[in-house]
Amino acid sequence: MTRWATFDCFGTLVDWRHGIATGIELLFPGRGAELLEVYNRFEPQVQAEQPARRYREVLAESLRRTAAEAGLDLVPDDASVLGTGLPYWPVFADVRPALAGLRDAGWRLALLTNCDRDLIGETQRRLVVPIDAIVTAEDVGSYKPGHAHFSRFAESFDATRENWVHVAQSHFHDMVPAQALGIPRVWVNRHADPHDPAIADAVRPGLDDLVATVERVHAAR
Structure with missing residues (x-):
């Protein structure tokens, strides 16, 4: 799978x-x-x-x-x-090792982004680690926290809670819709925002232990 x-x-x-x-x-x-x-x-x-x-x-x-x-x-x-x-715009220092670690652990990677195709294409080169799929706001004609990014991804790649974990910093744009859709989720709370952490399956301050966190959330789905 x-x-x-x-x-x-x-x-x-x-x-x-x-x-x-x-x-x-x-x-x-x-x-x-x-x-x-x-x-x-x-x-x-x-x-x-x-x-x-x-x-x-x-x-x-x-x-x-x-x-x-x-x-x-x-x-x-x-x-x-x-x-x-x-x-x-700069890529956080913990990003490339975390993405590479997930790929090495057998995960495929995708971006669900509130952005245009051309802009994310320019940004993708700076991530360095290969990305397998991208869904943009331009693709779906709307912005998160709407559900269209998630629905398009699920339909296009046969993704369900059984084989999918969503990782994001924004409580408003990502954690809220992912919870509503029942998608396992990791909240990367980089700025110690005082939002309800119970909305996420795991909360981390960064991506340093991302592989272990994603594997744990996936196993507990």
């Missing part, structure tokens, strides 16, 4: 917070960390308003709203800074 470990990408494998804050810093020096928290409020709203909107435009529109709330003058063309920089 093929065993699948699926991942959210940005926030789980790639440092999304660093990428957003650094992009904002390029335009508004000294304001990146502050405006990251404002941006973080707007992005889910933008995604929910127009679920079929491409992620490049989600990034741009969320940045426009962030600048407007902060009373900052955003040059129109500068709204593209986040989409332009995304392929260079």
Whole structure:
């Protein structure tokens, strides 16, 4: 039986917070960390308003709203800074060893990502470890925490709770829908978020012991 470990990408494998804050810093020096928290409020709203909107435009529109709330003058063309920089956002140091370890243990790897195909293609090269399947927001016409990513993956690869573990950092985007769908799940709580840990089958601060964690969750399904 093929065993699948699926991942959210940005926030789980790639440092999304660093990428957003650094992009904002390029335009508004000294304001990146502050405006990251404002941006973080707007992005889910933008995604929910127009679920079929491409992620490049989600990034741009969320940045426009962030600048407007902060009373900052955003040059129109500068709204593209986040989409332009995304392929260079850093991969967390624990990611490549963890993914390689899962492959060595016989797991196939997939990404379920709130992103466009071209952007995840650029990011995938930086992961280095081969990825076997990808489902994007562009593919399904919606964003997590909607269920379409998970449903498309299950239908396309005959994935069920018997052969599937989902791994992600976002409680809102990933743990909540995975629980609702009965998918075994590992919450990678990189930022010590105070959300209910009982929603996950395992909670880890990073990916250092990912193989053992995924194997344990899979065995207890």
